[in-house]
Amino acid sequence: MRTFVTLPVVPAKELPPEFRCDVRFSEALVELLLREFTREGDVVFDPFAGLGTTLVVAERMRRVPVGLELDPGHAAYARSLLRHPDSLMEGDARQLASYQLPLFDLSLTSPPFMGRGDVEDPLAAYAVPGAGYEAYLHGLQDIYRQVSQLMKPNARAILEVANLKRPDQITTLAWDAASAIGEVMHFEGEIVIGWEGAGGYGYGYDHSYCLIFSRRDWEGPCVHARRSG
Secondary structure, eight states: OOSEEEEEOOOOOOOOGGGTTOOOOOHHHHHHHHHHHOOTTOEEEESSOTTSHHHHHHHHTTOEEEEEESOHHHHHHHHHHOSSGGGEEEOOGGGGGGSOOOOEEEEEEOOOOOOTTOOBOGGGTTOSBOSOHHHHHHHHHHHHHHHHTTEEEEEEEEEEEOOEEETTEEEOHHHHHHHHHTTTSEEEEEEEEEEESTTOOSSSSSEEEEEEEEOTTOOOOOOOOOOOO
8 A cells, every 4th residue: 555645634524513523533544444454344443433433434345343432422423323333332442451352353543632731631531631641652552552462463453643733832643652552563654644625634734644553473564655546
């Protein structure tokens, strides 16, 4: 797969009022990655299911969706979109090892973001104060240590993450997440997603990164740029 891809920023579908400020995962990006990294019948796992985009697209593409979502409102909404709502469990990714989950072929998610100086804990659905940015990164690392135990031998885990540009500072979230998770998984590389369209991506940049990981005990080929089509 190419290591730079351009996709349109498509306006979000109409959402209930309580979710109108949420940033939705791109369906076009999910479709692209599922075509590249999975086949029909493969298990696709999202540990931060949010509004269910990964699971809905996986179901539509005849993959087997499995997901966790901590926030009850998001989980209920996502279930309402699925033909098989029991494929999404209301649960905490930090306690991943405590759930009865199948081995998967691909984990695909956009985790909750945190900037340096933010107060709320993204891994607790922004419901309580956190212990700071470094604690957040350590929490992501621990989650993906558990994720790695659920991966089939040649599975991948992909996170779509952006650096965060604000008037007063830049948080190198994508690079920091790659470094933290790379301590417990094999980092294969990244795909840069260039976002085109009115309004931009929403975090100060017009691009984000898909970080690709595999199990430490199975180091498949790295992602190389090559032309397709």
